[in-house]
Every structure is written in C-alpha cells, then in structure tokens.
Amino acid sequence: MRTFLGDLGLLRDRRFTLLLSARTISMLGSSFAPVALAFGILELPGATATTLSVVLTAEALPMVLFMLFGGVLADRLPRQRVMMVGEWVNALAFFALGAMMLSGWTPLFGMATAAACSGVAMAVLYPALTGIIPEVVPADRLQTGNALLxxxxxxxxxxxxxxxxxxxxxxxxxxxxxxxxxxxxxxxxLLAALRLTPAERASGPAQSVLSDLREGWREFSSRQWIWVVVAQFSVLVMALQAGHGVLGPLMAKESLGGAPAWSAFLAGEAIGTIAGVFVSLRVRPRRPILVGTLLCLPSALPYFLLGAEAPLWASVLAAFGLGVCFDVFGVLWQTTMQREVPAESLSRVASYDALGSLMFGPLGLLLAAPAAAVIGPQAALTACGVLIVLSTCAALLSPAVRNLRAPMPEPVSS
Incomplete structure (x- = not known):
C-alpha cells in the first residue's frame, strides 16, 4: 500500500524538484498577473472598462490562435527549451507592461502588444508542460507527479x-x-537548470506544420475517450464561464451579501482544489476516465444551490466539492493521456484538448448577461447546472469512456 511519505519520495529527484519549483513559481506569477493587470490599467488616467477589455482580449486571442502551433513546436523541439523560452517571453511581456505603467507612458497599442506576447507564451507553455512530465517522471509515478505539480x-x-x-x-x-x-x-x-536529455523524435523527412497538425489530429480523433470528453468539456466550460464569470457574482450581489459572499464561494472552491490533490494521491481507479467523468456531475450542484437561493454555507460547501472533484479529474486525465498517447505526439494532442475544451468559454460569457435579463439569474444558473449534467451523461454513453482501463496500481516506492 502506498503512503504519503512514499509519494513525497519523488521530491528527492532533482529533475522533478526543479520542474515542480519552476511550475509553482510560474503559476504564482500567473496568479499575480490578473489582479495587477486589472487594477494597474483601471488606475490609469482616462482608462475605462473598455481599455481593460481590449488588453485582456489581446492576451486571450493569441493564446487560442497559437495553441495548436504550440503543440507542434513542443513535439518538434526539446520541451524544456520551449518552456524556458515561453517563461522568459512572459517575463519580458510583464516587465514591459510594468515599465509602461511606472513611466506613465501607456499607449493602448503598446499594452495590447505586450499582452499579446504573453498570450503566445501561454499557448506554447501548456502543451510543452503536458509533454515534458513523462520525460521527467518515471512511468510508474506519473499520477503522483501530476498530483504534486x-x-x-x-x-x-x-x-x-x-x-x-x-x-x-x-x-x-x-x-x-x-x-x-x-x-x-x-x-x-529553473527550467534552464533542468538539463534534460532531448527526447528521441521519430526519424524521417522534415514535415510542414500542417502535416504535423494533421498527424496530431489523427492521434486525437482516433481515441474516442479523448474527443468525447473534450466535447463534454466544451459545453461544461461554457456553463462554468457563464456561472463563475457573470451569473454567480450577479446572484451574490442580489441576494447573498455581495462581494464577501462570492469571495467565500471562490475560497471554498480554492481550498477544495488543494484538498483534491491529497485525494488524487490516494485513488488509483482501474477505469480512470469513467471515474473522472463521473466526478464532473457534482460540479453542477453549486449552480443548482445558487439557483435555488440556498443558504450561503451550502453553496460554499458545494464549491469545495467542485474543487476536489475537478482536481482529481485533472490528475486522472493528465496521467491517462501521458500513458496512452505516444510521447512524440503528446503535446499536439494536449493542444487539441485545450483548444476544444476552451473554445465555447467566451460564448458562455457572452450569453450569460442576456440569459439573466430574460429568465433571471436563478433560472440561468439552474440551466448551467442542467448543461453540466446533460453533457456529462452524454459522455458516459461512450464505451471508450466507460471501459478504458489503467495499468495495475503503482508499486510502493521508497
């Protein structure tokens, strides 16, 4: 039987510790950035919500448009170097934004250009990260590595x-x-200090980017369990964006006590994601995609409770459960992809996964306000919960989702 101490033994691996440190510090920078960017821009003379919207859109669009290219790049080149360059491009983008604000010279075009550079960097970082983990973590410790990351x-x-x-x-x-x-x-x-031996790539004549994308699509579309769950998440993320981005805060403002209530909801979810890591270190389901998909069902509960105007404590508790379930799903999903998809195609498949899962998110944000105006925020939140349940049940109809089996549980490691 595995123990927490056995799981933490992975931290003795220098390469994993460097990757974990780099990822943790990068995520700290990413979490700093939205607050700093939003309030930094809104404090500028003459700035409005439109100014902030333009800059944020300039960051978001390249992240979507370049995601597939990022997958190709990470499958062609050493992933460590791709991530290293991505982090440094991000650093330059935010140094530029900070310098503009500190100097008082803040042209909208300049800020949007710096934000766009950050979006491109993020587009190459995610596929490379998914692909680099199996290069650092032994195959029998993948789930532990994903959980610790x-x-x-x-x-x-x-x-x-x-x-x-x-x-x-x-x-x-x-x-x-x-x-x-x-x-x-x-x-x-930290990534520069990782110094991985470059992974072997399939030999053969050089291919165009389009050919690489076609090969990645074949790997993605040939695995029913992947494209079915990605299709599920395209709907689920649309509902989450509407509920978390617009409808939940609106409901909190109208009947739950405003910003403090919504902060409590988000805090419950955040604590749940941390608790979920410890759950994901323990569970080793034989059918990981089936279990992960079933764990999406509780994510509808917070929206049903908010829509029913339940007491705040109940919604916060449901948000905690959402955080736990989504974190366990994420670890099971990443680990299964890393085991089932060939290493030379993994980053491209991850880029199709990210693009497909996120593509309807902006639509959820766009439709949330009109839906709240027409049917009211309570009914709109309930509709979000229904969409989550229906999309999850539809995914469970797939035999590949229900039947994909994991290898035997990881042996005990000291």
Whole structure:
C-alpha cells in the first residue's frame, strides 16, 4: 500500500524538484498577473472598462490562435527549451507592461502588444508542460507527479490572488506587474537548470506544420475517450464561464451579501482544489476516465444551490466539492493521456484538448448577461447546472469512456 511519505519520495529527484519549483513559481506569477493587470490599467488616467477589455482580449486571442502551433513546436523541439523560452517571453511581456505603467507612458497599442506576447507564451507553455512530465517522471509515478505539480499550482493560485492584491495596494499595479515578470524569469532559470536529455523524435523527412497538425489530429480523433470528453468539456466550460464569470457574482450581489459572499464561494472552491490533490494521491481507479467523468456531475450542484437561493454555507460547501472533484479529474486525465498517447505526439494532442475544451468559454460569457435579463439569474444558473449534467451523461454513453482501463496500481516506492 502506498503512503504519503512514499509519494513525497519523488521530491528527492532533482529533475522533478526543479520542474515542480519552476511550475509553482510560474503559476504564482500567473496568479499575480490578473489582479495587477486589472487594477494597474483601471488606475490609469482616462482608462475605462473598455481599455481593460481590449488588453485582456489581446492576451486571450493569441493564446487560442497559437495553441495548436504550440503543440507542434513542443513535439518538434526539446520541451524544456520551449518552456524556458515561453517563461522568459512572459517575463519580458510583464516587465514591459510594468515599465509602461511606472513611466506613465501607456499607449493602448503598446499594452495590447505586450499582452499579446504573453498570450503566445501561454499557448506554447501548456502543451510543452503536458509533454515534458513523462520525460521527467518515471512511468510508474506519473499520477503522483501530476498530483504534486497540481498541489504547487493550486497553492500558488490561492497565494497569488492574495499577494497580488496586497502588492497592488501597497506599491501599485506597475510594481506588481514587475513582480510577475520576475517570477516568470525565475521559472525560466529553473527550467534552464533542468538539463534534460532531448527526447528521441521519430526519424524521417522534415514535415510542414500542417502535416504535423494533421498527424496530431489523427492521434486525437482516433481515441474516442479523448474527443468525447473534450466535447463534454466544451459545453461544461461554457456553463462554468457563464456561472463563475457573470451569473454567480450577479446572484451574490442580489441576494447573498455581495462581494464577501462570492469571495467565500471562490475560497471554498480554492481550498477544495488543494484538498483534491491529497485525494488524487490516494485513488488509483482501474477505469480512470469513467471515474473522472463521473466526478464532473457534482460540479453542477453549486449552480443548482445558487439557483435555488440556498443558504450561503451550502453553496460554499458545494464549491469545495467542485474543487476536489475537478482536481482529481485533472490528475486522472493528465496521467491517462501521458500513458496512452505516444510521447512524440503528446503535446499536439494536449493542444487539441485545450483548444476544444476552451473554445465555447467566451460564448458562455457572452450569453450569460442576456440569459439573466430574460429568465433571471436563478433560472440561468439552474440551466448551467442542467448543461453540466446533460453533457456529462452524454459522455458516459461512450464505451471508450466507460471501459478504458489503467495499468495495475503503482508499486510502493521508497
């Protein structure tokens, strides 16, 4: 039987510790960034919500548009170097944003360009990260490695949101953005120290980017369990974006006590993601995709409770459960992809996964406000819960989702 001490033995591996440190520090920078960017821009003379929207859109669009290219890049080149360059591009982008705000020279085009560079960096970082983990972590410890990386990322999200807000209050948005840039730079230095032996790539004539994308699509589409769950998440994320981004805060403002109530809801979810790491270190289901998909069902409960105007404590408790379930799902999903998809195609498959899962998210944000105006926020939140349940039940109809089996449980390691 595995123990927590046995799981933590992975921390004795220098390469994994460097990757974990780099990922944790990078996520801390990413968590600093939204607070620093939002308040830094809104504090500028003459800035409006539209100014912030333009800059955020300039960051989000390249992240979506370049995601598939990021997968190709990470499958062609050493993933360690791709991640290192991505972190340093992120650092330069946020140093530039911080310098503009501190100097008082803040042209919208300049800020949007720096934000776009950050979006491109994020587009190459995610596929490379998914692919590099099996290069660092032994095959029998993949789930443990993914869980520990998730623990560092989740703690950083919570800490970054708190520390980012405090830094903005104490020294202003410009300096907070510079801190984000410094964190990304440190993450890049840690990745530079990783010094992995480049993974072998399939030999053959050089291919075009389009050919690489077609090969990645074949690997993605040939595995029913992958594309079915990605299709499920395209609907699920749309509902989550609507509920978390617009409808939940609106409901909190109208009947739960405003911002403090919504902060409590988000805190419950954040604590749940940290607790979920410890659950994911323990569970070793024989059918990981079936279990992971079933764990999506409880994510509808917070929306049903908010829609029914249940007591705040009940919604916060449900948000905690959502955090636990999503974290366990994420570890099972990543581990199964890393085991089942060939290493030379893993980053491209991860990029199709990310693109497909996130593509309807903006639509959820766009439709949330009209839905609240037409049917009311309570009914709209209930509709979000129904969408989550229906999309999850549809995914469970797939035999590949129900029947994919994992290898035998990992042996005890000291």
């Amino acid at each position: 998730g623990l560092g990322a989740n703690v950083s999200r919570v800490a970054g949101a708190v520390l980012g807000g405090g830094t903005v209050v104490l020294v202003g948005g410009g300096w907070a953005l510079a801190v984000s840039g410094a964190l990304f730079a440190v993450a890049g230095l």
